[in-house]
Amino acid sequence: MAWFVQPENLRLLLECEMWTKRAHHFEVDLSAFRNILDLDKDRMITTVEPLVNMSQISRLTVPMNLALAVIAELDDLTIGGHINGYGIEVSSHIYSLISDTVVAYEIILTDGQLVRATKDREYSDLFCASPWSQGTLGLIVAAKIKLPIK
Numbered sequence: 001m002a003w004f005v006q007p008e009n010l011r012l013l014l015e016c017e018m019w020t021k022r023a024h025h026f027e028v029d030l031s032a033f034r035n036i037l038d039l040d041k042d043r044m045i046t047t048v049e050p051l052v053n054m055s056q057i058s059r060l061t062v063p064m065n066l067a068l069a070v071i072a073e074l075d076d077l078t079i080g081g082h083i084n085g086y087g088i089e090v091s092s093h094i095y096s097l098i099s100d101t102v103v104a105y106e107i108i109l110t111d112g113q114l115v116r117a118t119k120d121r122e123y124s125d126l127f128c129a130s131p132w133s134q135g136t137l138g139l140i141v142a143a144k145i146k147l148p149i150k
């Protein structure tokens with residue numbers, strides 16, 4: 001602790017430090033959310049849970065001669081982490097970043113409510129704010145991702 005802190009500010013500083021430590025992070029076990037729920041070849045949309053990783057998607061899509069528009073190099077990067085942690089190393093000059101290929105999210109808000117967020121309709125503000133939010137706005141439990149048309 002800095003020596004120049006005035007005694008009257010000491011209690012406030014200690015409280016702030018304690019609060020910071022308490023608020024630093026919390027963990028929610030999403031380990032069951034690792035399934036590819038659907039691949040609609042007519043609409044070219046796949047619905048995935050957040051812990052689905054790049055390898056899983058490739059194993060499903062490549063035999064069908066399909067692929068995501070944006071795929072990270074590392075097989076174990078997850079869809080949820082890639083969107084909320086904002087993978088920016090891999091992008092497409094046509095489709096942009098992976099979050100730009102998402103058409104809808106299902107998100108659990110901090111009050112426990114499950115909502116669907118889309119770009120132009122319900123919860124569009126949440127939809128736009130979710131990428132790079134590091135999980136601060138809610139937990140993504142599913143994402144609908146548009147595959148490029150062949």
Ligand SMILES: Cc1cc2nc3c(=O)[nH]c(=O)nc-3n(C[C@H](O)[C@H](O)[C@H](O)COP(=O)(O)OP(=O)(O)OC[C@H]3O[C@@H](n4cnc5c(N)ncnc54)[C@H](O)[C@@H]3O)c2cc1C
Pocket residue numbers: 030050051072073074076077078079080081082083084085086087088089090133134135136138139140141
């Ligand atoms: C070695 C290495 C190589 C990399 N290579 C690439 C690359 O090739 N291309 C590229 O684009 N990026 C790359 N990255 C960056 C990478 O995309 C990001 O670090 C990404 O966030 C990591 O994803 P993850 O699955 O490990 O997520 P995590 O690190 O587990 O999560 C990232 C963030 O998202 C939050 N989050 C995760 N899941 C959810 C959820 N369901 N709901 C709400 N919040 C959630 C977490 O709380 C955390 O804040 C690389 C990073 C590393 C360390």
